[in-house]
Amino acid sequence: MKLKNKVAFITGGTSGIGLETAKLFQTEGAQVVLIGSNEERLAAAGKELSSKALPLRADIRKVADIERAVEETRTRFGRIDVLFANAGATTVAPLEGVTEAYVADNLALNFTGTFFTIQKAAPVMAQGGSIIVTTSFLNTIGHPGLSILAATKAAARSLVRTLGAELAPRGIRVNAISPGAIATPFYSKIGLPDDVLSEIAAGITQKVGLKRFGDALELAKPALFLASDDSSYTTGTELVVDGGLTQF
Numbered sequence: 001m002k003l004k005n006k007v008a009f010i011t012g013g014t015s016g017i018g019l020e021t022a023k024l025f026q027t028e029g030a031q032v033v034l035i036g037s038n039e040e041r042l043a044a045a046g047k048e049l050s051s052k053a054l055p056l057r058a059d060i061r062k063v064a065d066i067e068r069a070v071e072e073t074r075t076r077f078g079r080i081d082v083l084f085a086n087a088g089a090t091t092v093a094p095l096e097g098v099t100e101a102y103v104a105d106n107l108a109l110n111f112t113g114t115f116f117t118i119q120k121a122a123p124v125m126a127q128g129g130s131i132i133v134t135t136s137f138l139n140t141i142g143h144p145g146l147s148i149l150a151a152t153k154a155a156a157r158s159l160v161r162t163l164g165a166e167l168a169p170r171g172i173r174v175n176a177i178s179p180g181a182i183a184t185p186f187y188s189k190i191g192l193p194d195d196v197l198s199e200i201a202a203g204i205t206q207k208v209g210l211k212r213f214g215d216a217l218e219l220a221k222p223a224l225f226l227a228s229d230d231s232s233y234t235t236g237t238e239l240v241v242d243g244g245l246t247q248f
Contacts, residue, residue, distance in 0.1 A: 002228040002229070006227075008083075017220065018034075023048065024220040084227070086132075087109065088134060089110075128232070130226060130228075132175055132227060137242045139153055139238075157176055176239065177239050180240075207245055
């Protein structure tokens, strides 16, 4: 029970890595607050957790929503021990197809939403708290059509260092987890036809050292390490979980 009596606040928690992590955190004793923007998916995710979980609808692109979710958590549990800033999404857009609105939406969801989630949650976090930010293998390699997502994830990686330094005197650790190719609904939402997705997946698989996509549980377990006291002397770092995709 590595998270016994701890309160875990998870954004992007309705599917994939977020939901699998919520399940594992709950198994390890945490009180889970699950954040999602889609009411139906949030309700479905809530059913997969025990009745002790607190599903809250909030769009992290809206600071007022974040503030409300944090306050509801504080009212219910008194504090936050673990913050997993996992929410993120995009669609593929080549250079010529990127618009001002597209950039603004990606920034709001993948960077500023992460920043303000941390800003609003930090004041109610306890000494010894842990913040985990989901970054991406796109931090270190280039992939056509994903320039804006890659830029926002690189910015989030930088944020882990700066806010890690800023929050260290308060005993709050800040780390990142960088997924490689993981079999989650993320890829089905990027706006490509199934045949193109299959071709891209095959190409990525050949580049992965372990020659396969990972699964969400293989991200949830490293997230548990960063959330728990097992990583009590780890902050400002990025834990890469990509099957060797960016390593060799």
